[in-house]
Amino acid sequence: MASAEILAAPERVLAALVTDEVERWWGSPDTYRMTGWAADLRVGGTWSVIVRTADGRRLPADGAFVEIETPRRIVQTRRYDWDHPTLGRKETTVAYLLEPTACGTRLTICHGGFAGLADAAAEHADGWARVLGWLQAYAGRLVAA
Template sequence: MMHALRVRSMTNGETIMASAEIGAPPERVFGALVGKEAEQWWGSADTYRMVDWSADLRVGGRWTVVVRTAGGRDLPAGGEFLEIETPRRIVQTWAHGWDHPTLGRRQTRVAWLLEPIADGTRVTICHGGFGGRQEAAAEHAEDWARVLAWLQAHVEAGRLAAA
């Protein structure tokens, strides 16, 4: 049975909290987040698509991503893994490699928490470090809601296809 979309995202202007319930175990969700598989689900035709993803999945390891906008512009970002507890937690720095209109190249910090629940995994994202840039935090809160919906749809569709 497909889950109803259960995604929430909010911000106080400094930190974003977003969460979703996904009908799959934490190991499956973790793999979709950190592997090359992320290129399959992260994005949509009307926003942007992930076109390149690489990650050295260890504390101190770097990660990089390039997304291509619907208009064809390539936008890089990257950072460093600060904490990894497979398959429960990832903490990483995040900075755009281009001049984001509301955030610039400010480095922020993203923490992912994957908690087992009765019918799958609760994914919670805490994204902080916006330094009072409320417009940037609001935009990113909307984006995290989209990202979690894409992740949920991808993982649950794969689970149903495998059943």
């Protein structure tokens, strides 16, 4: 689990998470960037993205939307279409929980499916902390504009 206050309304945060807007903020030049985002935002609909690493590799990921309660909750499956070093191609589940606050949105991310994969769980926990930082910075730029 990871959680952060985002200075944007739940609808804006949700759009940043599940539309091609992810290409504007998710990543950094020294880690990876999301490109080619495509999604059919409905229960049973699928999503896909290409993770472009700093060293130029193109790593596809995809999944399906399992639950949608806009703008409060989105649950989706997630699978790498390549051999992730700690997770392989195991499918996991990501839940985005959005709660309105006085300043914007409390976003909590619950990422499950790591039973028996402690290294993968720890790596993804670190990754979500980084992603929330990128999203906070992005939302701050939107407010300032």
